[in-house]
Amino acid sequence: MPDRIAYIPLNTYPEAPSDAAILATIGLAETLGCEMHVATFAVDIPPVALPWGDFLINVEEMARAAEDRSKAECQRLRALIEAGAKGNRAIHFVHHQPVMGGALEAATVESRYFDLALVPCSSVSSQDMAQSLVFGSGLPVILVPQPAQFEQVHHLAIAWDGSHVAARALGDALRLLADGGRITVLTVQDEKALSSSGIAETLAASLELRGYVAKAMSLRLEGRSIAKALQDAAIEEGAQLLAMGGFGHSRLRDFVLGGATKGVLADLRIATLLAH
Missing domain, CATH: 3.40.50.620 (HUPs)
Known part of the structure; x- marks a missing residue:
């Protein structure tokens, strides 16, 4: 290759x-x-x-x-x-x-x-x-982020809401996952309405069918921003990389960012793959 x-x-x-x-x-x-x-x-x-x-x-x-x-x-x-x-x-x-x-x-x-x-x-x-x-x-x-030291990506966390940009981020991140690596699927329950219930479990099951080791993890904000909640969970689980969809739209040539995207850019604590 x-x-x-x-x-x-x-x-x-x-x-x-x-x-x-x-x-x-x-x-x-x-x-x-x-x-x-x-x-x-x-x-x-x-x-x-x-x-x-x-x-x-x-x-x-x-x-x-x-x-x-x-x-x-x-x-x-x-x-x-x-x-x-x-x-x-x-x-x-x-x-x-x-x-x-x-x-x-x-x-x-x-x-x-x-x-x-x-x-x-x-x-x-x-x-x-x-x-x-x-x-x-x-x-x-x-x-x-700084400072940071890296090993191979053996553990990937994906912020999952079922959107097309989240799917794009997952596909991009899987190419970087080491053989035998595992995936934690993160969903936040109290930030916005999700497309349906059990979407983290559905994705984890799909990943397992494809030969990955995966688990679903449900989060609540508990007074935190969504960016902090996602990064906290990824770090606590031991992930080397967080993947998420980048949300934003153009207004007068300036981007109006989604909450998670804006929060990660402003306070980055783990290497984060963004896809749009």
Whole structure:
């Protein structure tokens, strides 16, 4: 079977992901047996004409300084990855310098040429990147927390509500599950109306018929957000990966996120695969 290639975008403006999150992402890619296509994004800030000129502040000088810092950070992150990688998987580097505000779209388009996307999540900028890829790439996107160390995915948790995006997430995640791995099917009973009763048990039974070891687990929020309840359960069960459907819809080019999707992006505590 050909090697999978993981797409890893690193946007350095206005801030880059943390070193710890980036190294965790590289470690996960190696654990999953993926080659890596790492794309670094510096910023190109176009000239801005102010009505009073640069009498009070030198805008052009500030813009060039920000560009230089962004370029230098791209170079530093490449050196960090080269030093931190174990060397058992190929890493391909590319560098881009889109105009300010263009990195998310550029990364989303580029990602479609690969098998999955891995996003180190440690800042608002990286959350924006993750959101753009989840809803625009067509790929499974794994959000990687910091700090994190990874072994093979022997235990997968799936947030199941019977929706098509949950089914997509499950299909994507099963490809990453190690042979003999097991699956915990999580449903939350008091967050929204489910399509029918017993859907976790139905999925677990279906997975068992396909040769997987699976069990159903019903959750209640008990004052928690749905994202916290799902992550708590996945961590307590010992899962290495949580899979869930990414909910959102476009409104004036901005995404209005579902509660679980928004909560995981804001407070990520376990590697989470989102599919849309």
